Amino acid sequence: MRLAFIGRRLAMLVASLAVASFVIFGALYLAPGNPIAALSGGRSLPPSSLRILEARYHLNQPFLVQYWYWLDNALHGNLGISITLRENVTTLIASRAWTTAGLVLYASVIILALGIGMGIAGGLRPGLLDTSVLVTSAISAAIPAFVAAIALVALFAVKLRWFPALGNGTDLLSNVRHLTLPAFALGLSSLAIVARVTRSAIREEAGREHVQTAISRGIPRRQLVRRHILRNAAIPITTISGITIASLIAVDAVVETAFSLNGLGAYLVTSAQDKDLAVVQGISLVLVTAFVVINVAVDLAYAVLDPRVALGSRAT
Amino acid sequence: MSAAVPLPAVRPPRARRAGAIGMLVSTGPPGIASAMVIAIATVVALVGPLLAPFNPVLPNLALAFVGPTGGHLLGYDFEGRDVLSRLLAGAQSSMLGPLAVVVGAMLVGVLFAVISAWRRGAVDAVISSGLDILFAFPGILLAVLAAAVFGAGLWAAAISLAIAYMPYVARVLRGAALKERSQPYVAALEVQGASATSICLRHIVPNIMPLIVAQATILFGYAMVDLAAVSFLGLGVQPPAANWGVMISENQGGIPQGYPLPALAAGACIVAVVIAFNVLGERLFEQAQARR
Numbered sequence: 001m002r003l004a005f006i007g008r009r010l011a012m013l014v015a016s017l018a019v020a021s022f023v024i025f026g027a028l029y030l031a032p033g034n035p036i037a038a039l040s041g042g043r044s045l046p047p048s049s050l051r052i053l054e055a056r057y058h059l060n061q062p063f064l065v066q067y068w069y070w071l072d073n074a075l076h077g078n079l080g081i082s083i084t085l086r087e088n089v090t091t092l093i094a095s096r097a098w099t100t101a102g103l104v105l106y107a108s109v110i111i112l113a114l115g116i117g118m119g120i121a122g123g124l125r126p127g128l129l130d131t132s133v134l135v136t137s138a139i140s141a142a143i144p145a146f147v148a149a150i151a152l153v154a155l156f157a158v159k160l161r162w163f164p165a166l167g168n169g170t171d172l173l174s175n176v177r178h179l180t181l182p183a184f185a186l187g188l189s190s191l192a193i194v195a196r197v198t199r200s201a202i203r204e205e206a207g208r209e210h211v212q213t214a215i216s217r218g219i220p221r222r223q224l225v226r227r228h229i230l231r232n233a234a235i236p237i238t239t240i241s242g243i244t245i246a247s248l249i250a251v252d253a254v255v256e257t258a259f260s261l262n263g264l265g266a267y268l269v270t271s272a273q274d275k276d277l278a279v280v281q282g283i284s285l286v287l288v289t290a291f292v293v294i295n296v297a298v299d300l301a302y303a304v305l306d307p308r309v310a311l312g313s314r315a316t
Numbered sequence: 317m318s319a320a321v322p323l324p325a326v327r328p329p330r331a332r333r334a335g336a337i338g339m340l341v342s343t344g345p346p347g348i349a350s351a352m353v354i355a356i357a358t359v360v361a362l363v364g365p366l367l368a369p370f371n372p373v374l375p376n377l378a379l380a381f382v383g384p385t386g387g388h389l390l391g392y393d394f395e396g397r398d399v400l401s402r403l404l405a406g407a408q409s410s411m412l413g414p415l416a417v418v419v420g421a422m423l424v425g426v427l428f429a430v431i432s433a434w435r436r437g438a439v440d441a442v443i444s445s446g447l448d449i450l451f452a453f454p455g456i457l458l459a460v461l462a463a464a465v466f467g468a469g470l471w472a473a474a475i476s477l478a479i480a481y482m483p484y485v486a487r488v489l490r491g492a493a494l495k496e497r498s499q500p501y502v503a504a505l506e507v508q509g510a511s512a513t514s515i516c517l518r519h520i521v522p523n524i525m526p527l528i529v530a531q532a533t534i535l536f537g538y539a540m541v542d543l544a545a546v547s548f549l550g551l552g553v554q555p556p557a558a559n560w561g562v563m564i565s566e567n568q569g570g571i572p573q574g575y576p577l578p579a580l581a582a583g584a585c586i587v588a589v590v591i592a593f594n595v596l597g598e599r600l601f602e603q604a605q606a607r608r
Contacts, residue, residue: 012445016452023453024461031465038465142591144541146548146564147583154576165572250454254545258568269549272464280464284457292452 005303013296020288021074024281025067028057031277035059041083041275056080079282084274089282092267097286099168099263100252106179107187108245115191116237119198123206123233124225133195141192145251149185149258156181166260179261186255190244197240201233208232235306242298249291339526343599350599353592360404361411368401373556381575393578394567395556403585406558410586413474413552414539418532420478421539425485426528430516432486433493444490447483455480455542463551470553473546477539485531492524526604534597537590544586560586 031038039053054060058069073079079089122133143151157165163181205211206229214228253265260266264283271279340351360367369387379396382388390399432443459476466472496502497520505515521528546552547561555562563582570578 012448015445016449019449020452027461027465138595139587139591142537142594143587144545144583144590146545146561147587150564150568150571150576150579150583154571154580158572158574158576247454250456251545253456253460254549257549268460269551272460272551273468275464275467277464280461284461287457288452288454291454291457295451 002303002307006300009296009299013292016292017289020292021071021285022067024284024288025070027281028277029063039083039277041277043083074282074285079285080278082271082276082279084271084276084279089278092279093264093282093286096262096264096267099261100256100265102175103179103182103186103255103261103263104245104248104252106176106183107190107248110183110187111191111194111244112241115194115241116198118191118195119237120202120230122195123199123202124229130199133199137192137195137199139192141189141196143188144254145185145189146254146258148188149182149255152181152185153259168262182255182259182261185258186248186251190248193244194237194241198233198237201236202229205229205232235302238301238305239298242294242301246291246294246298249287249294252287339529339600339603342603343596347596347599350592350596353588354596357407357411357589357592360407362408364404364407368398368404370398370401372397372401372405372558375556381570381573381578383575383577390581391577393563394569399563399578399581402558402563403560403581406560406563406582407585409470409547409553409557410540410544410560411589413470413543414536416471416474417477417481417539417543418535420475421481421485421535422528422532424478425482426489426521428482428486429489429493430520432490433497433520434512434516436494436497440490443486447486450479450483453480456545459542459546460549460551463546468551468554470543470547473543473552477542477546481535481539485535488531489524489527492527493520496520496523526600526607530597530600530604533593533600537593537597540586540590540593 028035028038033042035057036050036053036059039057040050045053058066061069077090079093081087082089082092085092118133118137122130153165156162164178165181168175168178211224211228214224219228252263253269255261256263256266257269264287268280268283268287271283340348343351365372375395375397376392377396379392380394382392382396384391388398388400390403393399393402428443428447432440455477458480459473462472462476463469502515502519505519543552544559544561544564547559548565550565553559553562555566560582564579567578567582570576
């Protein structure tokens with residue numbers, strides 16, 4: 001049964017990626033004018049360059065054949081050539097991927113540590129602490145990443161001068177310093193959502209009959225929290241953490257642009273502004289793949305934590 | 317031939333329709349306060365350009381980043397335009413964009429949810445897995461892709477976001493519609509010969525309406541954040557047009573110079589409206605769940 005569940009999720013993964021890649025490639029044909037105009041971003045190119053583009057994208061072949069060639073190339077790590085920089089898209093992307101991966105990872109750590117921590121604290125201690133967790137999280141959940149970005153820069157970079165405002169660092173330590181404000185801006189609203197879900201999950205488990213029984217049996221509080229409450233609350237917490245972390249991939253473009261970071265997201269945006277379609281397609285493909293893979297990984301983790309899931313589909 | 321036995325007319329039990337006012341009052345003080353914020357934002361969006369005390373697009377570089385003075389409560393922006401006037405004028409595109417996203421996503425989402433619930437079986441399976449596959453595209457990424465292809469603009473972004481949000485809407489509402497579909501009154505109406513369209517439009521959709529309204533409210537907040545983000549990235553509303561997302565990006569330069577007010581004021585407008593939609597939406601959602 002569990003194998004069937006895993007198989008179904010993996011089949012969905014492949015289907016999702018197939019559809020997403022189809023949309024990304026097909027965007028060429030949705031553009032006003034012909035695909036050559038879309039690929040050149042409306043620039044006037046010499047006939048020799050046009051012929052090269054035509055050959056590279058197999059434009060004289062049927063649509064599905066073109067898609068197949070493009071996908072085959074992409075799977076082999078060849079994402080085409082940037083029309084503005086005349087360089088291999090894969091090389092251009094690879095040099096920027098580390099910034100993005102580091103930022104998303106840093107934000108994920110913040111979300112997990114602070115979000116779950118705040119949620120547990122609020123859930124276990126009703127009263128002032130709980131109320132402040134609720135109010136802070138309700139407000140921060142509504143703060144978009146780019147608003148958080150400018151507020152953090154105004155306070156911590158310009159006023160207090162604790163962190164640099166813009167750009168990447170040079171070595172590991174300065175990289176971490178440079179990525180701290182962006183990571184908080186990226187993670188803030190997700191952190192709040194994770195805190196809220198964690199809090200209500202803890203609350204719900206703490207009110208269960210078996211917990212009351214355990215209390216009356218005189219089980220020490222520490223053990224009670226760890227074995228009886230956290231174990232059961234782990235399921236919704238894992239789901240919401242996974243979903244919010246996956247969603248960071250989309251917001252990443254906004255934060256990188258706000259902090260002038262040299263990552264995939266900011267490059268995606270400038271390429272879209274420059275109508276450099278090959279780069280936009282390449283980065284979209286990478287980011288969507290990461291998004292889908294994280295989502296499927298969450299589903300699988302969920303099935304491991306809660307064996308009942310493997311019997312049906314995800315309960316959300 | 318036996319005479320047709322007259323069937324007793326079955327009156328489908330309709331959900332208590334509390335009406336818009338009743339629904340709102342029952343959300344309590346936070347809900348009502350949120351509704352008031354939303355009402356103010358809506359009025360400003362409708363008449364904002366008329367309220368603006370100064371020209372929101374005419375630059376005067378001599379006044380760039382000058383702080384608040386008597387007649388200019390929020391000071392001047394990076395091109396010396398009155399910030400308050402730009403905020404008031406910018407409400408229009410900042411509110412209209414999300415409205416378009418919500419209407420688009422809800423119309424198609426409800427349609428898929430109801431068809432899925434009505435036909436059940438294979439049709440439901442196909443629609444449901446189709447929606448699951450669509451989940452693969454985060455809204456902002458789709459909007460950036462659309463901007464690269466069609467050029468920057470509010471409408472391309474709004475349509476992309478509507479497409480990206482639609483599966484979420486359909487997924488939540490499908491469950492509610494399925495529950496409604498299995499109610500005895502639906503079977504009774506079918507026996508009486510009522511058409512599928514009429515049962516769906518006159519009974520199922522009105523009965524899940526509280527949930528639809530709650531979903532739309534929550535979605536508006538998300539749409540506002542994502543659309544403002546797209547405009548912030550320079551791929552949505554184009555300057556010099558006033559828009560809250562655009563105002564944040566164009567006044568970012570003031571922050572290192574110790575002049576964050578124009579950017580923060582626009583950010584505060586977005587946050588206030590989004591909190592209002594979130595709080596009201598969550599309350600309406602709890603109400604809708606409690607009524608079922």
